[in-house]
Amino acid sequence: MPAASVCRTCSRRLGTQWRRAYSSQPQPDIYDVVCVGGGPAGLSLLTALRANPVTAGLRIALVEAQDLSKTRSWKLPPDRYSNRCSSLTPSSAQFLDKIGAWGHLQRQRIQPYHEMQVWDGVTDARIEFDWENGARSGNTIAYMTENLNLTSGLLSRLDQLQGNTIFESARVENITFGEETEELDLSQWPVVHLSGGKQLAARLLVGADGANSPVRAFAGIESRGWDYQRHGVVATLELEGDGWGGENTKIAYQRFLPTGPVAMLPMPGKYSTLVWSTTPSNATLLKSLPAKDFIALVNAAFRLNTVDLEFMHTMSSGQEDELLWRLQHTTFNNQAVPQTVVGVQEGSVASFPLKLRHADTYIGERVALVGDAAHTVHPLAGQGLNQGQGDVESLAKAIEFSVTHGQDLGTRMSLEAYNSERYAANHVLLGVVDKLHKLYSVESGPLVPLRSFGLNAVNAMRPLKNFFMDQAAGKGMKLF
Amino acid sequence: MTPRPNAAPQLLRRLRGANPAVALHSRGLRPTASAPAPDAPRRIAPRVLQPLPSRSFTSSPDSASSSPASSASSSASPSSSADATFTTVSPDEVSHFNALASSWWDPHGPSRILHLMNPLRHDFIRSCRSSVLDATPPSTSGLTYLDIGCGGGIFAESAARLPGTKHVKAIDPTPGVLAVAKAHARRDPGVQGKLEYLNTSIEKLPVPEAPENKFDVVSVFEVLEHVSNPAEFLDRCTPFVRPGGWLVMSTIARTWMSWFTTNLMAEDVLRIVPRGTHDWNKYVNEDELRGHFLGKRTGWTDARCMGVIYVPGIGWREVQGSEKVGNYFFAVRRAA
Numbered sequence: 087m088p089a090a091s092v093c094r095t096c097s098r099r100l101g102t103q104w105r106r107a108y109s110s111q112p113q114p115d116i117y118d119v120v121c122v123g124g125g126p127a128g129l130s131l132l133t134a135l136r137a138n139p140v141t142a143g144l145r146i147a148l149v150e151a152q153d154l155s156k157t158r159s160w161k162l163p164p165d166r167y168s169n170r171c172s173s174l175t176p177s178s179a180q181f182l183d184k185i186g187a188w189g190h191l192q193r194q195r196i197q198p199y200h201e202m203q204v205w206d207g208v209t210d211a212r213i214e215f216d217w218e219n220g221a222r223s224g225n226t227i228a229y230m231t232e233n234l235n236l237t238s239g240l241l242s243r244l245d246q247l248q249g250n251t252i253f254e255s256a257r258v259e260n261i262t263f264g265e266e267t268e269e270l271d272l273s274q275w276p277v278v279h280l281s282g283g284k285q286l287a288a289r290l291l292v293g294a295d296g297a298n299s300p301v302r303a304f305a306g307i308e309s310r311g312w313d314y315q316r317h318g319v320v321a322t323l324e325l326e327g328d329g330w331g332g333e334n335t336k337i338a339y340q341r342f343l344p345t346g347p348v349a350m351l352p353m354p355g356k357y358s359t360l361v362w363s364t365t366p367s368n369a370t371l372l373k374s375l376p377a378k379d380f381i382a383l384v385n386a387a388f389r390l391n392t393v394d395l396e397f398m399h400t401m402s403s404g405q406e407d408e409l410l411w412r413l414q415h416t417t418f419n420n421q422a423v424p425q426t427v428v429g430v431q432e433g434s435v436a437s438f439p440l441k442l443r444h445a446d447t448y449i450g451e452r453v454a455l456v457g458d459a460a461h462t463v464h465p466l467a468g469q470g471l472n473q474g475q476g477d478v479e480s481l482a483k484a485i486e487f488s489v490t491h492g493q494d495l496g497t498r499m500s501l502e503a504y505n506s507e508r509y510a511a512n513h514v515l516l517g518v519v520d521k522l523h524k525l526y527s528v529e530s531g532p533l534v535p536l537r538s539f540g541l542n543a544v545n546a547m548r549p550l551k552n553f554f555m556d557q558a559a560g561k562g563m564k565l566f
Numbered sequence: 567m568t569p570r571p572n573a574a575p576q577l578l579r580r581l582r583g584a585n586p587a588v589a590l591h592s593r594g595l596r597p598t599a600s601a602p603a604p605d606a607p608r609r610i611a612p613r614v615l616q617p618l619p620s621r622s623f624t625s626s627p628d629s630a631s632s633s634p635a636s637s638a639s640s641s642a643s644p645s646s647s648a649d650a651t652f653t654t655v656s657p658d659e660v661s662h663f664n665a666l667a668s669s670w671w672d673p674h675g676p677s678r679i680l681h682l683m684n685p686l687r688h689d690f691i692r693s694c695r696s697s698v699l700d701a702t703p704p705s706t707s708g709l710t711y712l713d714i715g716c717g718g719g720i721f722a723e724s725a726a727r728l729p730g731t732k733h734v735k736a737i738d739p740t741p742g743v744l745a746v747a748k749a750h751a752r753r754d755p756g757v758q759g760k761l762e763y764l765n766t767s768i769e770k771l772p773v774p775e776a777p778e779n780k781f782d783v784v785s786v787f788e789v790l791e792h793v794s795n796p797a798e799f800l801d802r803c804t805p806f807v808r809p810g811g812w813l814v815m816s817t818i819a820r821t822w823m824s825w826f827t828t829n830l831m832a833e834d835v836l837r838i839v840p841r842g843t844h845d846w847n848k849y850v851n852e853d854e855l856r857g858h859f860l861g862k863r864t865g866w867t868d869a870r871c872m873g874v875i876y877v878p879g880i881g882w883r884e885v886q887g888s889e890k891v892g893n894y895f896f897a898v899r900r901a902a
Contacts, residue, residue, distance in 0.1 A: 116755050118756075143729065269752070269758065270752060270753075270755055270758070271749070271752040271753045272753070272755075273753075274753060275753075289754075289756075487685070489729070490688070490728075491684070491685040491688045491689075491724065491728075492684075492688060492723070492724030492725055492726070492727040492728040492731075493684070493685065493724055493727070494723075494727065494754060494756075497673065498673055499673040499681055502673075
């Protein structure tokens with residue numbers, strides 16, 4: 087049964103009435119859902135609502151500051167990859183499949199991986215996350231996906247659904263409350279004012295507008311947390327081969343260094359993506375190095391001991407020769423670290439500051455926050471984008487429930503289920519990731535052997551390890 | 567005729583409109599421990615000592631408070647609505663709900679538990695309607711609802727918002743809550759033109775002549791336990807139900823358990839329901855309703871029921887068999 091909380095004819099009729107009564111000032115168009123932000127979270131929400139027959143009849147608008155036509159027509163040759171990638175868990179992939187978007191992604195650019203190697207940079211204590219029976223298609227830990235592949239796939243799915251109201255290249259100038267007229271009292275409805283004078287009144291205003299969310303500011307919701315004093319350095323790397331497991335068993339690597347974790351995540355073929363959390367000064371150095379020295383530092387980060395690595399960061403040049411010399415005096419299992427990096431894609435080295443933020447609540451009266459507007463997490467667990475997808479799935483479910491039960495989908499009462507389902511789950515994950523970061527920032531003292539003992543113990547206990555892997559893959563009991 | 571167990575409660579109930587404890591509550595504040603003192607003996611002492619009164623539909627213990635016309639209710643035919651002086655509305659109930667009006671739509675106010683129950687009402691109606699092969703389907707333009715005792719409009723508004731609804735007429739004799747309902751409906755452009763509120767009682771509402779002007783769903787939610795004479799009241803509702811349509815109601819079974827949960831725990835101890843909302847003597851049992859419609863009256867078929875239990879922190883849940891002990895929904899279908 088198609089839903090129409092504000093049916094199109096009604097709102098048209100109301101609109102004309104208003105114009106007659108108040109022809110001098112512009113009146114807002116009335117929407118059931120106005121989503122600010124056309125990133126992965128906002129586009130997924132719009133797609134989820136439009137793809138579900140129960141909510142497809144709602145009047146939904148999406149506002150995005152950027153020109154989305156570039157994203158729509160996004161295309162790269164197979165030897166080039168965007169440097170902003172995310173690890174999509176199977177549950178995120180399932181959700182994207184449910185809303186009909188997964189098939190619109192460029193599948194040959196998505197790389198599933200089946201194993202994780204995680205080790206302590208100080209003690210070399212190691213945990214191997216591999217499935218007992220070797221790699222099988224059903225045992226994917228996660229799918230490495232370029233963010234642009236995801237957003238352009240979502241846009242392609244939306245184009246297929248047709249009839250979307252997307253205001254792109256549209257700046258949100260202001261958000262106010264509506265007005266009270268003789269027939270209607272919109273004094274508790276948010277009204278989004280766009281550049282160009284358009285006004286959108288929202289039964290529910292969704293903030294998918296990122297870490298500095300204007301919607302969150304409008305709702306007066308505080309976001310708390312701290313900066314890690316670390317930057318995440320990203321780059322697209324070319325390796326000497328397809329990886330130790332070959333084309334069909336791809337492995338993700340993460341080494342905890344005292345400055346932060348360095349991760350190398352597999353992309354199709356010989357390519358990998360780097361996420362290196364490090365100090366701002368190290369990040370500046372990495373970005374300034376010529377390709378050969380940058381490559382040498384990345385290779386060193388997975389191989390040398392932490393003292394040697396630290397020394398190499400003090401050199402302003404010549405890292406390539408330094409590494410060659412030091413490798414002769416370092417013993418390590420070549421098969422336990424990623425294959426040697428031989429190239430870095432030009433222009434792909436970039437960095438961004440790392441922080442932890444969590445909004446006090448995800449909901450207010452006629453306001454809901456999703457994705458980065460609600461929370462920002464350290465990237466070490468690769469969960470940021472997945473958390474946003476979890477938010478969107480939960481919010482879409484709450485909206486569907488409201489529609490089938492005649493509830494006003496914008497009221498706090500209708501949004502309570504979303505907040506209680508997602509807040510605690512995200513909070514636990516934020517906390518765990520934060521503690522991991524802090525635990526591995528310690529270079530010496532009693533914590534170091536303890537954490538190594540813990541890692542080795544978990545590695546030795548198959549059921550516990552399987553539990554962690556199921557959690558990471560979003561399978562099994564839902565804790566996070 | 568069952569004698570009224572205690573005359574004092576009725577007097578106290580009459581005074582409740584001016585009870586400071588209730589007035590405090592209506593602003594979402596909790597009364598202090600000392601404020602509700604006059605209520606305490608009424609709630610606990612007399613009730614526990616009384617044997618379970620068998621509530622007769624044809625001779626209500628409250629009949630003294632309504633007009634003499636109620637004594638004629640033993641006849642199977644509903645009273646004519648021309649009898650304008652008759653009312654099943656208790657004046658003390660009207661004043662109680664007037665006092666609650668301002669907080670009706672506060673999701674964390676005293677009516678929160680009603681808001682939480684509302685989705686189940688729609689689930690129940692949906693399950694009733696899908697449980698029979700409808701011989702005379704409603705018009706394609708959607709269902710019509712008559713919500714009797716609509717209060718602040720929690721159900722009426724939600725019914726109007728459903729995509730399959732053509733029109734909702736909602737009535738309530740309490741002016742204060744109806745004003746709240748109307749003001750609240752103005753905040754939603756989605757219900758404009760689909761929702762109509764009338765400040766009236768069922769006795770004063772004109773009975774539609776033509777079957778097509780009758781209603782697909784006539785709802786009487788959380789009302790039976792507040793009217794003076796439920797049998798008479800339900801007879802008044804009958805002519806508004808379209809042949810093949812449903813009369814849907816919810817109320818509370820009159821058991822020790824319901825006294826414990828809805829009177830003692832909900833109102834006096836946990837305070838999740840405003841004090842003085844419920845009079846346990848007015849509760850109706852499921853078998854009484856079933857016997858009334860399928861035994862004492864004719865023209866009804868397909869009785870359905872669903873027992874529900876409120877668990878603090880979790881919400882309302884359907885529990886099979888719980889209609890025997892506490893809150894439940896009940897519906898009957900007018901023979902086509």
